[in-house]
Amino acid sequence: MIKYLGLRFLGMIPTLLVISFLTFFIIELPEGDYISNQISMLKATGETASIAKLDFLRREFALDRPFLERYAIWVGLWPGPHGFDGLLQGNWGWSFEFDRPVEEVVGPTLLLTVLINTAAILFVYLVSFPIGIYSATRQYSWGDYGFTLLGYIGLATPNFLLGLVLMYVANVWFDLSIGGLMDPKYIGEPWSIDKALSVLAHMIVPTIVIGTAGTAAMIRRLRANLLDELHKQYVVTARAKGMRESALLVKYPLRMALNPFIADIGNLIPTLVSGSIIVSVVLNLPTVGPILLSALQSQDQFLSAFILLFVSILTLIGMLVSDVLLAFLDPRIRLGGRERK
Template identity: 75%
Template sequence: MLAYILRRIAGMIPTLFVISLLIFLIIELPPGDYLSNQISQLQAQGEAASVAKLEFLRREFALDRPFMERYGVWVGLWPGPNGFDGLLQGNWGWSFEYSKPVGEVVSGTLLLTVILNLATILFVYIVSFPIGIYSATRQYSWGDYGFTLLGYFGLAVPNFLLGLILLFLMNQWFGVSVGGLMAPRFIDEPMSFGKFLSIVSHLVVPTVVIGTAGTAAMIRRLRANLLDELHRQYVTTARAKGLSERRVVLKYPLRMALNPFIADIGNLIPSLVSGSVIVSVVLNLPTVGPILLSALQSQDQYLAGFILLFVAMLTLIGMLVSDLLLALLDPRIRLGKGAAA
């Protein structure tokens, strides 16, 4: 098992390199870069002094070199103007737009993004499982139809609309301040119990909004999977043993229906990050989504590249976790290789 984990982690390294190359390639596909755009803008206005500074910056960040060299300098495989100084050496790059190192730009938001994503995943699973099980075991009942209708609402109502309505209601009923992930007075404060409570109360709306569509989809899939499993022979065997219906369902078919959802953990992360951009903009959430969007628009390439790489990394870790969980939960995967004959 340990060898398997090590092999998987070793396999992630080349994968990350390929992903980083692709990310870099795609970000650089539009003509020009952040600095050359600035230069041409300044030249049009006739400000020659600033142009010289920008030209210096271009050399400083090796933007005047060929593509593969630029990539090598970014990753840290190729000596740049300051020697080997790239991602591998812990230098996450420079954001031109914010005139700050990338690390400083994203440090606060990354943690909040991870927290928000974890909360959303938990929300999706906690809400969809009981409802999915209920719908499957009481197929075509009023409750089943009701949840189905609710699920379609969840899928069909635009996220930002739902977000705005919920924000209004939260403000009206509980006095939670509109937008953001904490009350304005806690921003830039050190962590305290009050700040923690504020973050939790502000997490509710974004979690529900981002999670609704995923929850609705997952209820439908769990219901379908479970319905398939409920008619299997081994369920009848369990009933023939005299188990109560609740224990039959929870012990046998649910375990079988679980696999696709565990396999899904890895896929959920990128879709949550990219899917929540609009919501983050509308709800004014300090997550990486909006930063990524503006970085891509202004060709702030090192910032965009780092965020994308970070999401890719999360995805790979998620996939590793889901594979390990699958092996843990399903003996056929854990032991199946040797017993194939």
């Protein structure tokens, strides 16, 4: 296992390099950049005093260099002007829109982003697992039809609309403040038990909203996989031998049906992060979603590139976790081992 983990971590290095290149390339595809747009705006309004400063920033952050050189400087594979270090040296870049280093802009939001999306993933699996099993073992029952209807409603309901409804319910029925991840009185205050409880209470709405669509899809996937296993010959044979239904379900078909269910952890992370951008704007959540949206709109390339790379890292970690869980779940899967003859 240790050898396998080491090989996987080593394999992440070229993968991240490829992802970083594609990310930087796609962000550079639109014509111009933040500095060019600002210069054009100043020229259109007749203001020339700040153009010299913008030209200085262009040279300072190597925006006047060729594409490949800019990419190498951003990653840290090539020395930048005046000692401008790259990602490998711990320099995340400069946000032109916020006029601050990227780490100062996104630093406070990274932990909250991971916390909210982790809670959403746990919500997806904790809700979809028992419902999927119930729907598969009681096919075409009223409960199966009811959960199927709720699943389709969850898939069809826009997240921002569900967020608005739940915010209203939380405010009217439970006296929670509208938006944010804590009551306004705790903003800027040191951490305490009351502040932590306020954060937990305010996380309920975004967790449900972000995880709803993923939950509906997971229920349908687990139900279909389990139904396929329940109709296989080994299940019929086990029933004919008198094996109890509960023991049969847990020991064989459920374990086999969980393979695609567990393998989706890596794919679920980017889906939740991308789907939570509009939700974060509507719910006023201090996550990287609104920052990424603003950075893409203003072509703040260093800020948007780092956030997209951060999401890619979360995806790779999720895929590693799913592969390790699959190895423990299914004895047919070997971590790089050869088939024994």
